[in-house]
Amino acid sequence: MRRGRSPAAVLRPHEHRGEAERRRLFESWPVRAWARGVDVQQALDSYAMVVSLEAYDIAVRERGWTPDAVEAWWHRILAGLLLRQPAAPVQRSASRP
Numbered sequence: 001m002r003r004g005r006s007p008a009a010v011l012r013p014h015e016h017r018g019e020a021e022r023r024r025l026f027e028s029w030p031v032r033a034w035a036r037g038v039d040v041q042q043a044l045d046s047y048a049m050v051v052s053l054e055a056y057d058i059a060v061r062e063r064g065w066t067p068d069a070v071e072a073w074w075h076r077i078l079a080g081l082l083l084r085q086p087a088a089p090v091q092r093s094a095s096r097p
Helices: 007-014 016-027 040-050 053-062 067-082
Strands: none
Touching: 016 040, 040 067, 053 067
């Protein structure tokens, strides 16, 4: 890596390689797994914006996050954006004698 260039700048030309693999993966998921209104293309777009080297640089270099914390955050954010959330369990009120 040249001095002064961020990892994002160095790796940007290679970003397209993972896109085809992510598309194949996302297309294999059942429609019922997606949050309402989310399709494969929107999932790919969201993934690209959230899981970016720029976001990683900001979190780790500027904000002091650990790589593990960034990965955990990515998981939470993507699950919330892309996946249908399980229904909350129905709470039954206790019957009175």
